Structures are given as C-alpha cells and as structure tokens.
Amino acid sequence: MxxxxxxxxxxxxxxxxxxxxxxxxxxxxxxxxxxxxxxxxxxxTVPNVNPIILTLIACTLISCINLFYINEVNRKTKTAFISTMITIVILLFFIVIVTEKSMFQGFGEEEIEEISVFSLYIGVDFTKIGASMIIMSAIGSIVDVAISIASSMSEIRNHNPFISRKDLFTSGLGIGRDILGTDTNTLFFAFFGSYLGLLIWFKDLSYSFGEIVNSKVFSAEMINILCAGIGVAIIIPITAWITAYFLVKTRDK
Structure with missing residues (x-):
C-alpha cells in the first residue's frame, strides 16, 4: 500500500x-x-442489463471527462467529442459482428483451472461482454487521437486563417498518418507487456507456434488489438473532416 x-x-x-x-x-x-x-x-453483472448500451454510456462519460474536464469546453474538444462518438458507434457495430463470428468470448483453457471453483452461470451474455471489453480498451487511444488531430488542426488554422477546407482536411490527414503508426504500436506493445507472463507460460508448456496463435487467450487479445487499431484508423479521417468543416464554417461566419 x-x-x-x-x-x-x-x-x-x-x-x-x-x-x-x-x-x-x-x-x-x-x-x-x-x-x-x-x-x-x-x-x-446485473441480469437483463444490455452491456452494449452500458458501454456506450460509459464511453460517453469517459470522453466527457478526458475532453471537457481536462481540456475544458471549446471548439477543439467539441469536434473531438463528436468524432469520438461517431467512431465508437461505427466500431461497436463492427465489433459485435466480429465477436459473434469469432466466438472468442468466455475463458480459455489456460484460465479454467484458476476459476474452476466458481460457477460460470452468472446470467450475462459473454458475447456482448467481449464486445464491450474491446471498446473500453480502445476508448483511450481513440480519444487521444481525436484531441491530438483537432488541436493540431486548430493551431494550423490560427496560423493560417484563410486556409481552405480541403487543405485543412489534408493537413489533418497528414497529422493522423504520423499518429497512426505510433498509436497502433502502443496498443501492440501494451499487449505483450501485460501478457509477457502468459507467453513465458506458453514456452514452458512447449506450445508450438500454431497452438499459441490458435489459443483462445492469445486470439482474443490479438482481436482486441486489431479492432482497437481499426478504431484509431477510422477516427483520423472522421476527426479531420469534422474539424475542418467546423473551423472553416466558424471563420466564414
């Protein structure tokens, strides 16, 4: 302590x-x-509660805290918030389909021994829980990319007040491309950092490469990373377009 x-x-x-x-x-x-x-x-964990709707509410609150509480309510945070919500909704529909098709929800055989003494009949939909888990792990990166692009584009517009909407949008995409590589790598190394012990365990159990890749624990985390990376990629053009639209519209007024 x-x-x-x-x-x-x-x-x-x-x-x-x-x-x-x-x-x-x-x-x-x-x-x-x-x-x-x-x-x-x-x-x-309450029965009959929809985890997807609950996740949307939680993501909205987290976005408000990270954008409006930390950076106050202004033009940059408003556009970043709108972009985040649009991306979350798009990503959520995609992730629900992925979780239903991949069937990675639940626990892997490596985890069964630790929880075998507990009852798994807890009355919740693990498919929706899996989708919620991916969204909650991606929300931080998505908000971070949104505010980074919106803030940078706002600075560009302040230094060049008469920039066109197209040029401002192109600048936002260029900023996003620089962020994309580092953010996806951050997600990747966060996985290996948190699951390094599991990978060592795979080595001690003499798992082959195929067994590691096909294990539920590993596959679930890789799906998590890939979906979060997709969310980071999607929010770049969305934030660039929305920010360019509102900044030029405000200037014209």
Missing amino acids: NVLVWLAAILFILMVLIGGKKGVRSFVALFLNFGVLLLTIIIM
Missing part, C-alpha cells in the same frame, strides 16, 4: 510541475475514469 501511495504522490507532483492546473485535472481524471469503469463493471 505504501508503494502505491508513493507512486501516486510522485505522479501527482510531476503532473503538477509539468502540466500545472491541467496536470491536476488529468490526475483527478484518472480516478474519475476508474470510478466510471468500476461502476460499469458492477452494473454489467
């Missing part, structure tokens, strides 16, 4: 020194996001 307190204190001090008031808001936002996730998980 002391380690957690010290690490949290160090993080808070660094965020205050570097980010100032926005750093304080960012630190508080961590706990707000955690509260939203915890409340979502608790409600998700």
Whole structure:
C-alpha cells in the first residue's frame, strides 16, 4: 500500500510541475475514469442489463471527462467529442459482428483451472461482454487521437486563417498518418507487456507456434488489438473532416 501511495504522490507532483492546473485535472481524471469503469463493471453483472448500451454510456462519460474536464469546453474538444462518438458507434457495430463470428468470448483453457471453483452461470451474455471489453480498451487511444488531430488542426488554422477546407482536411490527414503508426504500436506493445507472463507460460508448456496463435487467450487479445487499431484508423479521417468543416464554417461566419 505504501508503494502505491508513493507512486501516486510522485505522479501527482510531476503532473503538477509539468502540466500545472491541467496536470491536476488529468490526475483527478484518472480516478474519475476508474470510478466510471468500476461502476460499469458492477452494473454489467446485473441480469437483463444490455452491456452494449452500458458501454456506450460509459464511453460517453469517459470522453466527457478526458475532453471537457481536462481540456475544458471549446471548439477543439467539441469536434473531438463528436468524432469520438461517431467512431465508437461505427466500431461497436463492427465489433459485435466480429465477436459473434469469432466466438472468442468466455475463458480459455489456460484460465479454467484458476476459476474452476466458481460457477460460470452468472446470467450475462459473454458475447456482448467481449464486445464491450474491446471498446473500453480502445476508448483511450481513440480519444487521444481525436484531441491530438483537432488541436493540431486548430493551431494550423490560427496560423493560417484563410486556409481552405480541403487543405485543412489534408493537413489533418497528414497529422493522423504520423499518429497512426505510433498509436497502433502502443496498443501492440501494451499487449505483450501485460501478457509477457502468459507467453513465458506458453514456452514452458512447449506450445508450438500454431497452438499459441490458435489459443483462445492469445486470439482474443490479438482481436482486441486489431479492432482497437481499426478504431484509431477510422477516427483520423472522421476527426479531420469534422474539424475542418467546423473551423472553416466558424471563420466564414
């Protein structure tokens, strides 16, 4: 417990020194996001609750916290929020189809031994839970890309007030292409970092490459990464177009 307190204190001090008031808001936002996730998980276990709708509500709250609470309500955060919501809805329909076709929901055989003493008849739809899990793991990257593009395009418009909508959109796409590679790699290495122990376990169990790739645990995480990467790719043109439209429209008025 002391380690957690010290690490949290160090993080808070660094965020205050570097980010100032926005750093304080960012630190508080961590706990707000955690509260939203915890409340979502608790409600998700209630029978007859639709996890998809609950996930949409949770994503909306998380987006509001990360955009409006940290960066305040302004032109950049409004366009980033609209772009995020459109992307989440598109991605959610796609992910529901993927989860139903791939049937990766539930637990793999590597996890069964640890939970064998518990009852799995908990009255929830694991297909929808799987789709919700992917969306919740992707929302952070999606919001991050949206605000990065919207903020950069706003700065471009401020330095070049008479830029055309087409040129501004093209600039947004160029910014997005630079972000795309780093963000997808971040998702990829986050998986290997969190599942390094599992990969070592595969090695100790003498799993072949084919057995690793076809194991439910590995496949579920790779589907998670690929779907999150698709979400990051989709939001780039959406944010670029919406931001270019609103910035030029505001200038013309």
